[in-house]
Amino acid sequence: MTTQPIVREFEADLRVVEANSGATDVVVLDLAAPDGTDLPPWTPGAHVDLVLGDDLVRQYSLAGSPADRGRWRVGVLRTPDSRGGSKAVHEIAAGDTVRVRGPRNHFPMVASPRYLFIAGGIGITPMLPMIEEAEAAGADWRLVYGGRSRSSMAFLDELSAYGDKVTLVPQDEAGMLDLDGLLGTPEPGTLVYTCGPTGLLDAIEQRCEAWPSGSLHLERFAAKAVDSSGDEEFELVLARSGLTLTVPADKSVYDVCKAAGVSVVGSCLEGVCGTCETEIVEVDGDVDHRDSLLNDDEKEANDAMMICVSRCSGRLTLDL
Amino acid sequence: MRGRGDTAGYPRNAWYALAAADEIGAEPYGTRALDRPVVLFRATDGTVVALGDRDAHRPYPLSLGRVEGDTIVSGYSGFAYDRTGACVRVPSQEQVPYGARVPSYPVREEGGLVWVWLGERSLAERRLPAPTPWLTDPAWETFGGQWETAANIRLLQDNFGDITHVAVVDPVLAPPALSGVAPVLEVELTETTVSFHRDWPAAPVPGWQAELTGGSATEAYPQREEGAFLSPGLWADRWDVVLPDGTQTFRFTHAITPVDARHTRHLWRVSRNFAPGEHATATMRPMFESYYRKVREILETMQQVIDRDGYGEDVNVAADLAVLQVRRIMRRWVADEG
């Protein structure tokens, strides 16, 4: 009998109580426990996994209100290049059951007197609970929300209640988001939160380089491109389990731990969800952080890593 | 959000229990929480009011004054404050000084505990305290106590997160099952909570439990342990013994409140769904109280060691998985509060 502990996330079959079209190609699902009990608490920026099939797990930000403990809301865009996730979600109808895992949060709202929220397309979803909280806290905030056209932009009704704190930028009417105008001058004391397509996030990241460190908070649900051709094996020590293992060039730390019978949690396995975050005890060499979650300060601190993608050039000791 | 520094901080945006409901009446009750003085009293409609415990006029605790109707009156200046903390009367002049007030805090009375929100006010209604229905449900009989422990809140959390210490600290109270090798610990995470359980192999119940229920002290029964970190200020644990004629369950509720970085208020409750009545309570209460006092002493000693020699690189073992997850969530709460 193993005495290694097992860790997993909350996971449940939830009922789709409502499925509505939020905009062209956007479906909004409201999920609840079949017996009507409360769902686990969460805070703005959290996301859940929808388990759509054996190998089909997708992350979606919670777009409803954390104060509503009975329901979780997600908004899903049907993407043409979809690997099948968004298509499967669009086939879900009210009354169906969906397997949901989480919630977890790698996009948490840090307290601040001022916020600038920038949303691109379906990246609006995590912003909804955030602006609700910023508004309740009396923070000074604005949201700039870009999309292809008004008809493709979801949640416009909810947003209209906020008046001129919200600026809508439908590309067909107003052109692209004016990032230079928004971010050209660093504003100490303002936190920037953004979610949207990779191109937009990269452009924002670049413009925020001149901002005080810690100003920019972004969430990517698409993995960064990684060159793994030069990967080499390295030694892995699991401090709590008392194991020393080898991570071969073609296997991840996560895989090696699993194979050794050590309970680790993972979900996306591509460095975007943060489920597998593990504390680093000691590094002899360099950690190659390949996730899309840690910011530069956090990578440099080497306190923790995403073991599904990140590697090490020497000997790595983890708190496992 | 990551990193091990800042081991002494605590989140402000959480509901914390400051007192037992029956400690609060028309006499002002002065206490401290989150490095602040707080006074509690019951208004005429029976609801509890929480205000900053310091007269706006001079540095004198309002809790040393008196409650008059729905106001509390300073025992030095005679300034009277209403339930919102606004000064409504001063003895020396007709005109109430403009803007004179003390802080007021949202209060909820639940499960026989007085919960107070001392953080960012707008979040109070958005993060309600986790329900603890067993504390008031007549199917459960509850006893408990409360005191201050001279230790940081995290030392208490580390303790609740791993019950394998119970067998070492108090072998008489501990279920005999605990003295064997611990079975697999299963941990379930959400963004803000950690719950865990273990299914222990069949073992006898402790002698005192067998005696109270007229059961066998030698027969082996399957037992299950559950624990849950529900919020920075609340743990709810349980212990089930599966007997042929039903399950005997204990629920252990720990409401913990940082007084400051080195002191924590601990309100503990032991609830059971078996052996009803005063006699059983009278037998069990001193046993549990003595156990929790031993724990307090141990944690206070740990705090002294930390104060003297600093935080060390503690060695963690498999049983600490839940504890480590709780620490991760606590660090995040603290970091997000900026």
Ligand code: FES
């Ligand atoms: S499993 Fe998602 S980041 Fe590693």
Ligand code: FES
């Ligand atoms: S001097 Fe007293 S109110 Fe102005």
Ligand SMILES: [Fe+2]
């Ligand atoms: Fe321990």
